[in-house]
Amino acid sequence: MSRPAHRRPAYHKINKDLFVLTYGALVAQLCKDYEKDEDVNQYLDKMGYGIGTRLVEDFLARSCVGRCHSYSEITDIIAQVAFKMYLGITPSVTCNNSSRNEFSLILDKNPLVEFVEELPAGRSSLCYCNLLCGIIRGALEMVHLAADVTFLQDRLRGDSVTEIGITFLKKREEKKYRRKK
Amino acid sequence: MADEALFLLLHNEMVSGVYKSAEQGEVENGRCITKLENMGFRVGQGLIERFTKDTARFKDELDIMKFICKDFWTTVFKKQIDNLRTNHQGIYVLQDNKFRLLTQMSAGKQYLEHASKYLAFTCGLIRGGLSNLGIKSIVTAEVSSMPACSGVHVQNMQDCCTGTYKAMWFAASIPHHLYLAFLPCYPSQLLPLPCPSLIPPQQTPVCDAPLPVSMCSHCSTSAYE
DSSP, rough: OOOOOOOOOOOOOHHHHHHHHEEEEEEHHHHHOOHHHHHHHHHHHHHHHHHHHHHHHHHHHHOOOOOOOOOHHHHHHIIIIHHHTTTTTOOOEEEEESSEEEEEEESSOOGGGTTTOOOOOOOOTTOHHHHHHHHHHHHHHTTOOOOOEEEEGGGGGGGGGGEEEEEEEOOOOOOOOOOOO | OOOOHHHHHHHHHHHHHHHHHHHSSSHHHHHHHHHHHHHHHHHHHHHHHHHHHSSSOOOHHHHHHIIIIIIIHHHHHHSSEEEEEEOOSSSSEEEEEEEETTTTSSSSSSTHHHHHHHHHHHHOOOOHHHHHOOOOOOOOOOOOOOOOOOOOOOOOOOSSSSSSOOOOOOOOOOOOOOEEEEEEOOOSSOSSOOSSSOOOOOOOOOOOOOOOSSSOOSOOOOOOO
């Protein structure tokens, strides 16, 4: 039985500026609402989580990637397929430890900060793109992978590059089905 | 290229986030729409600057409205406004039969009352765009089960220095029709149509953004007071 030929529907692309500006307006509003940077970061992460849980379905439907067999494969797909599809950039992937469950995505170009010159005064620990961390975390959780995603370095905070760290956590032990004897 | 899905999901999350914090009692319910609308306003200002960078000067208000219906709407929502009506006295009714931010929702009447939440941002988008093009407006949205009727009292409102037109934006949805109506009115005037937000004319949008998200020309003194 042969599979039907794969047709790619014409996906409409809303102008990239709309998303970037909307995100900027959102962060500005959050900065007005919350005094502490941690609260803003947490809110962005939570929001990103909600987006990620839904975005992963869209991603899987469009990209038709196969099953992954290792964490490094997953990180490669996030960097080369997902980021490319949604943000048009391809971050580079590095592995941080020998047990191969900690990875870094290094973004040399971040479209979300296109219109941002610098963080405002008094907001030095704001993770402007924390939404991305939440999105990755939510998406991974929907495919049953627990991960910790944070910003290790951020150009807006003075570092040389923007680096997102993904740490895959141990899977929750699945209950083994026991046969009743 | 930010995909459409990304913006749609971000928009939905923004709406639910604003309303969730309202439930916790941090903000009054009525202010949620204003919050979303103000966010849309900032985005609209920035967007229109980028779109009209190289376009010719607009001849008149109708020209601006046509630009909004065709180019602006196409760039933002990838389709044109389906119908534009005007009474040539500052009232404009724009109709979108398949509004992209609502297509993901059930076509029946189930979520009709919630639909206005998802239009507040676009209200602000249009208002911001018009504001940077020199038109002060009040834009509201209405979603009803029948086409919006323009049974609204029209009164030309002119300032002594500049002619300003107040605008109203209606949206009706069957299943996803969107009516945008612009009409001159006094903000305090009682209108028979539900208005999610009425921005008083004295409230000049100020770029008080903590982040220099866009280098907006509005940062200098407003010429539209």
